[in-house]
Amino acid sequence: MSNKVSRRQFMSYTLMGTGGFMASAMLMPMIRFAIDPVLQSSDGGDFIPTPQKVDELTETPVRVDFTIKDRKDAWYKSDVANTAWVYKDGDTVIALSPVCKHLGCTVNWSGDESHPNEYFCPCHGGRYKKNGENVPGTPPTGPLDEYEVKVEGGLVYLGKTIPNTLV
Amino acid sequence: MNWTTKDMDTYLQQKEYIDTLIVPLLKVETKPELLKNSSSSSEFLMYLTTFLETQFKGRMMLMPPFIYTQSTNLSTFSETLTVDLADMPFKHIFFITTDAQWLSVEIKGQVIWLPSIPLESMDEKLRQTIIEDQLRQVLPRFTEVWST
Ligand code: FES
Numbered sequence: 001m002s003n004k005v006s007r008r009q010f011m012s013y014t015l016m017g018t019g020g021f022m023a024s025a026m027l028m029p030m031i032r033f034a035i036d037p038v039l040q041s042s043d044g045g046d047f048i049p050t051p052q053k054v055d056e057l058t059e060t061p062v063r064v065d066f067t068i069k070d071r072k073d074a075w076y077k078s079d080v081a082n083t084a085w086v087y088k089d090g091d092t093v094i095a096l097s098p099v100c101k102h103l104g105c106t107v108n109w110s111g112d113e114s115h116p117n118e119y120f121c122p123c124h125g126g127r128y129k130k131n132g133e134n135v136p137g138t139p140p141t142g143p144l145d146e147y148e149v150k151v152e153g154g155l156v157y158l159g160k161t162i163p164n165t166l167v
Numbered sequence: 168m169n170w171t172t173k174d175m176d177t178y179l180q181q182k183e184y185i186d187t188l189i190v191p192l193l194k195v196e197t198k199p200e201l202l203k204n205s206s207s208s209s210e211f212l213m214y215l216t217t218f219l220e221t222q223f224k225g226r227m228m229l230m231p232p233f234i235y236t237q238s239t240n241l242s243t244f245s246e247t248l249t250v251d252l253a254d255m256p257f258k259h260i261f262f263i264t265t266d267a268q269w270l271s272v273e274i275k276g277q278v279i280w281l282p283s284i285p286l287e288s289m290d291e292k293l294r295q296t297i298i299e300d301q302l303r304q305v306l307p308r309f310t311e312v313w314s315t
Contacts, residue, residue, distance in 0.1 A: 067291055081218075081295050103177065103184055103225025122310075123226040124184055139184075 047150045047157035052086060054093060054151050061085040061109045061119075061130065064095070066158060084147050084158055085109055085119065087130070095147035096132045097161045102139040119144065131166040143167040168228045169220060178228055185225065187309070188257040190248070190276070191216050191232035192264035198237070208265045208283035215281065216263060218298050223309070228257070245274040252276075259312045277312075279305050 050066040064086045083106065084095040098106045100121040107128065111120030118135065119128040127135040132144035146166070148159030168174035168185055178185050191212055196205035212232065220229040235244060252260060253275070260276030262269065265283040272278075281301055286294045 065292075065295065081291070100225060103181060105225040106222045121225075123223055 047148070047152075047159045048082075049152075050084075050156050050158055052156040054088075054154050054156060057086060057088045057093060057156075059087055059089070061087040061096070063098075063109070064156065064158075085144075086156060089131075093149050093151060093156060094131070094166065095149050095156070095158055096164075097145040097147060099145065100126050100140060101134060101142045101144060102126050107144070132164045133167040168224060170229065170231050174228075181225075182256060185228055186258040187223075187227045187313075188252065188255065188260045188276075189216060189219065189227050189229045190252070190260065190262045191230070192262050192266065192269060193232040193234045194237065194264070194266040194268075195234055196237050204283075207285045207287060211281075211283045211286055212263065212265055214286060214294070214298050215301060219263075219302060222302070226313070241268055241272045245272050249275040259309075261308070277308060279308060281305065 048066050048068065050064045052062075052064045062085070064084045066082050066084070068082055083098050085098055085107075086093065086095045088094070096119075098108075098119075100107050100123065102121065102124060105121050105123035105126075107119040107121045107126065109119055110116045111122060112118070112125075112127070115127055117130065119130075119132075121127070121138075121140070124139045126140040127138045128140065128144050129135065132146065134140040134143055143164035143166075145161040146164050147161055150157040150159065168178050193209055193212055194205070195209070196202065216229055216232075220227060233244075233248065235241075262274060262276055262278045264278065264280055267280055269278050270280055281304075284297055284301070286297065289297065
């Protein structure tokens with residue numbers, strides 16, 4: 001997520017090195033074609049509307065699905081289904097990324113019966129507190145990322161993921 | 168993990184955690200009257216495996232699909248696959264397919280067969296629900312081998 005190559009960095013990679021000039025002339029069109037959608041989505045910083053009403057949120061995280069249109073991924077160009085765990089802390093809406101900080105599986109709130117009030121990662125038993133803080137002694141070494149949140153017309157909008165600010 | 172250079176780098180460093188290989192087996196029909204169905208199952212398999220990969224990225228390596236046409240000899244195909252896949256140190260191998268023929272072919276690893284569901288007429292939300300339902304049904308197959 002954070003290690004996307006910016007257009008400028010990308011240019012300097014291809015232009016560096018011996019023969020870089022020739023190679024870049026040949027490779028640029030092909031690579032640009034492959035990488036462009038990625039660049040575009042990181043340029044925007046747009047907020048994406050979700051169906052989640054703010055009044056219906058409680059202190060218990062709920063799963064909110066939203067879709068990013070037209071991402072080039074997998075075998076085909078497709079819309080990407082995305083998920084966030086969203087709850088209210090006082091009046092603030094908090095949205096956490098479900099992507100495990102160990103190796104990237106999707107975590108679930110109350111996913112493990114013996115630890116009901118935590119996020120659980122089914123892959124190697126990673127656990128996180130409600131605010132995303134990783135439980136020591138489980139594989140993850142950092143807290144879950146946060147989404148930028150915006151409320152508009154009573155609905156939750158989600159932006160980019162940022163490092164956790166709550167822990 | 169996807170079969171991309173970025174994910175492969177992670178895999179090569181974290182082999183002991185990523186111990187499960189997912190191999191999509193995709194039958195492509197070439198008879199004109201079957202083209203529509205064939206593309207529909209291809210889409211279904213793509214959605215399902217993509218979703219599976221996002222859920223279990225840190226434990227699974229999703230291979231690109233192995234594609235064959237209707238006259239392919241599956242026994243030979245599976246023999247070759249079995250031999251070649253064994254070069255990789257995965258503990259668990261799962262083949263995922265919508266082609267029921269695989270249920271009667273001998274292959275090293277587990278075959279997960281799912282009937283193809285035509286997703287093309289569904290809106291996003293319904294499609295997602297269906298895919299998740301399907302996944303929930305096969306989930307025990309994975310958790311079972313992981314817990315032993
Ligand atoms: S990927 Fe979550 S614990 Fe390993």
